[in-house]
Structures are given as C-alpha cells and as structure tokens.
Amino acid sequence: RKEVEQDPGPFNVPEGATVAFNCTYSNSASQSFFWYRQDCRKEPKLLMSVYSSGNEDGRFTAQLNRASQYISLLIRDSKLSDSATYLCVVTGSGNTGKLIFGQGTTLQVKP
Amino acid sequence: GAGVSQSPSNKVTEKGKDVELRCDPISGHTALYWYRQSLGQGLEFLIYFQGNSAPDKSGLPSDRFSAERTGGSVSTLTIQRTQQEDSAVYLCASSLEGLAYYEQYFGPGTRLTVT
Numbered sequence: 759r760k761e762v763e764q765d766p767g768p769f770n771v772p773e774g775a776t777v778a779f780n781c782t783y784s785n786s787a788s789q790s791f792f793w794y795r796q797d798c799r800k801e802p803k804l805l806m807s808v809y810s811s812g813n814e815d816g817r818f819t820a821q822l823n824r825a826s827q828y829i830s831l832l833i834r835d836s837k838l839s840d841s842a843t844y845l846c847v848v849t850g851s852g853n854t855g856k857l858i859f860g861q862g863t864t865l866q867v868k869p
Numbered sequence: 870g871a872g873v874s875q876s877p878s879n880k881v882t883e884k885g886k887d888v889e890l891r892c893d894p895i896s897g898h899t900a901l902y903w904y905r906q907s908l909g910q911g912l913e914f915l916i917y918f919q920g921n922s923a924p925d926k927s928g929l930p931s932d933r934f935s936a937e938r939t940g941g942s943v944s945t946l947t948i949q950r951t952q953q954e955d956s957a958v959y960l961c962a963s964s965l966e967g968l969a970y971y972e973q974y975f976g977p978g979t980r981l982t983v984t
Contacts, residue, residue: 762911790969801960801975802912845912849969855900856925857973859912 759784762860764846770866771836779831779863781846789853791822793831794845796862802845805831836867871895873976875961881982882951890946890979894963901944902964902973903936907957915959918944919967951983 764781771777783791791808806813808820808829819832829846846860874893882888894901903915914928918938929935933951938944948955958980962973 760911801977803975804972807970850914853969854917854919854925855902855964855967855969855971855973856914856917856928857902857904857912858914859904861911 760860761785761858762846762848764860764863766861766863768864768866770868772868773836773838775836775867776832776834777836777865778833779844779846779865781829781860781863783827783829783846783848783858785848785851785858786824786827787851788848788858790849791829792847792857793818793820793829794847794859796843796845798842802859805844833865836865838867838869841865841867873961873963873974875959875976875979877979878977879980879982881984884953884983885950887947887949888951888981890948890959890961890981892944892946892961892963892976894942894944894961895974896942898963898965898974899941900964900967900971900973901938902962903944903946904960904962905957906960906978910957912960915946917967922967948981951981953983956981956983 793805794802795805796802817834821830843862901918917925933949936946958978960978962975964971
C-alpha cells in the first residue's frame with residue numbers, strides 16, 4: 759500500500775466549476791500536511807499547508823481529518839490556469855522536512 | 870532573489886557510466902533535499918541534509934547512489950554504474966531549516982536518461 763494515496767484522475771471540469779480532491783495517508787505519526795501544485799514538466803510548488811482546523815486561501819480550501827487520515831482540497835470557481843497536477847504531501851514520522859508525496863491528481867479546466 | 874538551481878538540466882548517459890548531478894540551494898538555507906520523479910511514479914525522497922548533522926540517507930535506493938554537501942551549500946548526487954531504471958527527473962529542494970513547517974523550494978530538476 760502506498761503511504762499517500764490519491765485518485766490520479768484526470769478531472770475534466772468546465773471553468774467556474776467546483777472540484778474536490780481527496781487523499782489518504784497511512785502513517786498516523788505524520789505531523790505536517792501540504793498540497794503542492796506541479797505544472798507539466800515543471801517543479802512542484804507549495805500551494806498551501808493543511809491544518810486540522812481547516813484553512814482557506816482565496817478559492818482554495820484544505821481540510822485535514824487526523825482520525826480518518828484523510829486530506830482534502832476544494833477549488834471553487836475553477837480557472838483555466840488551475841489546470842495542473844495537485845500533489846498531496848505528508849511528512850514522515852517526527853517533524854523533519856522529509857516529504858512523502860502522493861502520485862498526484864490531474865486537473866484540466868476547460869473553457 | 871535566486872532560486873534553487875540544478876545542473877545539468879538534461880543528461881543522457883550510457884548504462885554502466887557514472888553521473889554527477891549538482892544542486893545550488895537558496896543562499897542561507899540550511900536544509901537540502903534530493904527527490905526523484907520517475908514516469909508514472911510520484912516524487913520519491915532520496916536524501917536530506919540539515920546543517921552539519923549526519924544526512925538522512927533512508928531513501929537512497931541502492932549503494933550506487935551517494936550524495937555530499939560541501940561547505941553547507943552546494944550538493945552533488947552521484948549515481949555509479951547507472952541502470953535504465955535510474956532514468957528519472959532528479960529534483961533538489963532547499964528550506965530555511967529542516968523542520969516540516971518550513972516551505973521547501975524546488976529546483977527545475979535534472980532529467981536523466983540512461984540508454
């Protein structure tokens with residue numbers, strides 16, 4: 759079983775749609791959680807950290823459920839520029855920066 | 870300011886040859902990480918340096934892989950006797966400190982092709 763599991767998609771949505779991605783992680787000792795964005799043939803970039811209380815950044819909302827070991831990302835009012843691969847990322851045991859990545863979910867926003 | 874830089878951007882090598890990949894982290898960042906991304910695979914952690922501490926090598930896939938970080942700055946990832954399964958994009962990242970909540974900034978990667 760992979761340490762971080764995501765539905766690879768692709769998710770094809772029209773502009774303006776709301777889309778949600780989910781991921782699960784297996785290590786209950788993971789302490790920090792993130793969503794990264796990766797454009798085609800580019801390096802990953804941090805989209806947002808994920809906190810237990812849930813957090814929002816503009817059109818993006820992230821949620822963490824530690825009991826279920828489940829992380830989500832909601833994108834409202836999708837833009838063409840949101841087309842990318844979204845990577846669910848957790849840290850290993852302890853609080854080091856060693857990141858464990860899911861395989862990513864591909865989003866394609868169409869006009 | 871300058872981001873993380875990596876060289877070369879592309880490397881094609883023959884099976885059995887050794888290769889060296891270079892990473893220049895952001896100035897002042899004490900933590901440096903190497904990951905690789907193979908076709909159809911997610912990013913995979915390889916090794917992590919934090920200041921003068923012993924590196925965390927737990928992700929290196931075999932003893933053909935090694936890395937060093939000189940003077941707390943530039944890092945070199947060396948792959949000896951390359952195999953076709955080593956073909957991947959090798960990504961370097963740096964962060965201010967080696968703790969989880971510090972953002973990691975990734976370089977553009979080195980695309981390695983072993984023929």
